[in-house]
Amino acid sequence: MAKIVIEKSPPLKGTVRVNGAKNSVLPILAAALLSQEKCVLEDIPTLKDVEVIGELLSSIGARVKSDVKLGCIEVDGSSIHHYEAPYELVRKMRASFLVMGPLLARKGKARISLPGGCAIGTRPIDLHLKGFHALGAEINVGHGYVEAKADRLIGNKIYLDFPSVGATENIMMAATMAEGLTVIQNAAEEPEIVDLANFLNGLGAKIKGAGTDTIKIEGVKELGGTRHMIIPDRIEAGTYMIAAAITGGDVLIENVLSDHLKPTIAKLRECGVEIEENSDSIRVIAKNGIISTDIKTLPYPGFPTDMQAQFMTLLSVAKGTSVVIETVFENRFMHVAELKRMGANIKIEGRSAVVQGVESLQGTQVKATDLRAGAALILAGMAAEGTTEIGDVYHIDRGYVNIENKLSALGAKIKRVE
Numbered sequence: 001m002a003k004i005v006i007e008k009s010p011p012l013k014g015t016v017r018v019n020g021a022k023n024s025v026l027p028i029l030a031a032a033l034l035s036q037e038k039c040v041l042e043d044i045p046t047l048k049d050v051e052v053i054g055e056l057l058s059s060i061g062a063r064v065k066s067d068v069k070l071g072c073i074e075v076d077g078s079s080i081h082h083y084e085a086p087y088e089l090v091r092k093m094r095a096s097f098l099v100m101g102p103l104l105a106r107k108g109k110a111r112i113s114l115p116g117g118c119a120i121g122t123r124p125i126d127l128h129l130k131g132f133h134a135l136g137a138e139i140n141v142g143h144g145y146v147e148a149k150a151d152r153l154i155g156n157k158i159y160l161d162f163p164s165v166g167a168t169e170n171i172m173m174a175a176t177m178a179e180g181l182t183v184i185q186n187a188a189e190e191p192e193i194v195d196l197a198n199f200l201n202g203l204g205a206k207i208k209g210a211g212t213d214t215i216k217i218e219g220v221k222e223l224g225g226t227r228h229m230i231i232p233d234r235i236e237a238g239t240y241m242i243a244a245a246i247t248g249g250d251v252l253i254e255n256v257l258s259d260h261l262k263p264t265i266a267k268l269r270e271c272g273v274e275i276e277e278n279s280d281s282i283r284v285i286a287k288n289g290i291i292s293t294d295i296k297t298l299p300y301p302g303f304p305t306d307m308q309a310q311f312m313t314l315l316s317v318a319k320g321t322s323v324v325i326e327t328v329f330e331n332r333f334m335h336v337a338e339l340k341r342m343g344a345n346i347k348i349e350g351r352s353a354v355v356q357g358v359e360s361l362q363g364t365q366v367k368a369t370d371l372r373a374g375a376a377l378i379l380a381g382m383a384a385e386g387t388t389e390i391g392d393v394y395h396i397d398r399g400y401v402n403i404e405n406k407l408s409a410l411g412a413k414i415k416r417v418e
């Protein structure tokens with residue numbers, strides 16, 4: 001099993017480029033199933049999750065060609081003949097459930113394995129199903145699978161009890177070819193929702209309001225092909241911003257939309273980190289040590305839950321006490337036990353963690369319990385005395401392209417050992 005081994009890093013220096021966003025490319029690849037023609041996606045990150053969704057689309061009958069050198073994927077959905085996402089693929093990646101909306105719209109039926117929980121929470125799919133039901137689908141759950149059927153989908157008004165990213169995406173995709181108008185209220189407003197809506201509109205869909213809490217979708221008869229560039233990954237960018245901050249470095253992060261990073265930028269500034277925002281890059285300069293601050297995760301434009309673990313690592317070596325409140329997932333503190341093994345002083349009280357900054361962390365053997373917990377441990381390893389060895393790195397490979405190469409190019413002492 002591969003491990004990542006890290007020694008305490010000098011201040012990081014140089015330039016790093018961020019890849020296309022994992023959380024955009026996954027729903028957009030699922031959405032390509034809606035099209036009768038070819039879709040070409042650009043700035044595709046070479047991630048395990050992208051491979052898995054590619055396998056899923058192929059198993060449904062789409063022709064998927066990827067050009068790793070050019071960072072492109074072409075999906076031809078004209079020949080889809082199947083309507084099932086089996087347990088083996090959904091188990092590997094929850095986002096597989098996002099093919100349900102497109103399959104319902106395209107084939108009138110879908111059978112998808114129930115995703116189940118994961119290390120960060122139970123993650124139900126009730127809001128996705130509430131949306132499909134409101135569009136006229138008959139839903140049956142049994143034997144670990146959800147089956148949805150509809151001779152035709154009919155537009156409706158759907159209020160989401162929570163602005164779920166996945167439910168907003170799945171319902172938006174299903175509604176593109178429904179009869180009449182669908183209105184999603186209390187919709188998620190994440191940049192990845194806007195990217196998906198832009199892609200769908202490129203196929204000929206009629207979607208308005210993506211990026212606000214009310215999305216209106218006027219159904220069309222069919223969708224064609226398009227070429228689309230995936231937006232930069234704001235979580236990958238945020239992770240490199242913290243890498244620069246925790247090592248006291250000076251790093252230019254390229255291919256970034258700073259508008260998508262407002263909460264991370266604001267909180268880093270509160271910690272005393274200097275940040276220069278340019279049109280498509282951000283420079284992070286950390287000369288004066290880190291000051292404590294409080295964070296509370298919220299749906300966009302609030303502080304992203306996907307940055308909570310990495311930010312907590314930074315706060316664990318800050319001067320003073322910080323409080324971190326996780327409101328999006330009920331169990332997203334798995335990294336705390338590992339950080340504590342590295343000498344962090346953190347106490348959990350329900351959904352809050354009280355972080356008392358320590359002078360320094362100490363390297364030891366730890367394991368990645370999920371994707372961002374793994375990223376948090378890499379950051380901790382760069383700030384820790386001695387050697388840190390991270391196991392279960394397959395979690396990290398779900399969401400970061402060549403993280404050890406990108407960090408070592410900035411001067412970090414990090415390597416992967418098989």
Ligand SMILES: CC(=O)N[C@H]1[C@@H](OP(=O)(O)OP(=O)(O)OC[C@H]2O[C@@H](n3ccc(=O)[nH]c3=O)[C@H](O)[C@@H]2O)O[C@H](CO)[C@@H](O)[C@@H]1O
Nearest residue numbers: 023095123124125126127128162164165166167306328329
């Ligand atoms: C592939 C992808 O884009 N993943 C992101 C997406 O996950 P995902 O789309 O799964 O996250 P959601 O926004 O749906 O989940 C947020 C909260 O809503 C709850 N919920 C969700 C759906 C539902 O039907 N019922 C329900 O109760 C979840 O359990 C969770 O507590 O958004 C999350 C929140 O920003 C991010 O952490 C993930 O990185």
Ligand SMILES: C=C(OP(=O)(O)O)C(=O)O
Nearest residue numbers: 023094095306371372399
């Ligand atoms: C939780 C995440 O992803 P997923 O929804 O794919 O598990 C993440 O990207 O941090």
